[in-house]
Amino acid sequence: MSILKRSLLLVSMVMLTVAVMAQSVEDAGAKYNEGNEFYKEKDYSNAVTAYEAALNTANETGADADDLKGSIEKQLMNAYYKNGLAQYKGRKFDAAIAFLEKGYAFGEKLNDASMKKKTSTYIAKVRTSKGNSLLKSNKINEAFAEYEMATEILPNYPNAYYGKGMVYKAKDDMANMMVNMDKAIELGAGNPKAAKIAKKAKSTTAKALVNAGAKEIQKEHGKKATEYIVSSFNYNPGNAKAYYYLTLAYNNTKNWDKAIEAANKAIGMETDNKSDMYFALGQAYEGKNDAAGACNAYKNVTSGANVEVAKYQITQVLKCS
Known part of the structure; x- marks a missing residue:
């Protein structure tokens, strides 16, 4: 093959590559715009699908799509978050957690502190709601696992500690119930948004301790019964039943x-x-x-x-x- 032919072939290949890459960037942009339209319409599920397709194309394209890729990732992160909230409202807990965790992961990748805070807050809320549902079905250990994961991602969430306290209450473990209810009360102190759960924790703990005391009386365990009932007064003033x-x-x-x-x-x-x-x-x-x-x-x-x-x-x- 002559030098001229080789040169022409090389030029053709370069032009073809440029054309393909340009088309790929264009395809990624089209999917990105499609995602934006879905997002504006609050159709977050389809927005996620479109953004994911756009990101895959941008990743395959390489450096030429880097600017577009940054925009796609940010919008995909937002769509994951919004879709997670939508799933939560529909009580689809597992789906909500999956989307919120993806949003959290992008928040870490993009160093977006606001998104990390929002997603971690809702992950804790969803896991606690799921735990409550499991507890109602008497799936005690599964419920505890959800509460535990909620406190891991959001250590200052009082509702999750209340849930853990309820698990220990169901197991008649008064000592650990008090530890977790005390934490819920502590976190709720001075926080108007958590005042309701703190009040509930006090009431629940007091009643549980009085009832535990009554059970110990039936067993002729007066000393233990006394300890439980006297401890109940730390949470609520005693009533006639408690003093009886x-x-x-x-x-x-x-x-x-x-x-x-x-x-x-x-x-x-x-x-x-x-x-x-x-x-x-x-x-x-x-x-x-x-x-x-x-x-x-x-x-x-x-x-x-x-x-x-x-x-x-x-x-x-x-x-x-």
């Missing part, structure tokens, strides 16, 4: 003075039937060898399962006047 159970717990451990104190608080708070509380008070006075106090308390037992027992104590044991 505390009376039973103190009676179980023969701590008569504290039992009397707790019983009187319960009686003072109760607005309905007080017979069970008076019976527990009578037992405390009787344990303390205060016959007069016991007689007075037992005489106020006027209904319920303890009426006959109270009468027996009054007439046969204490010989009340």
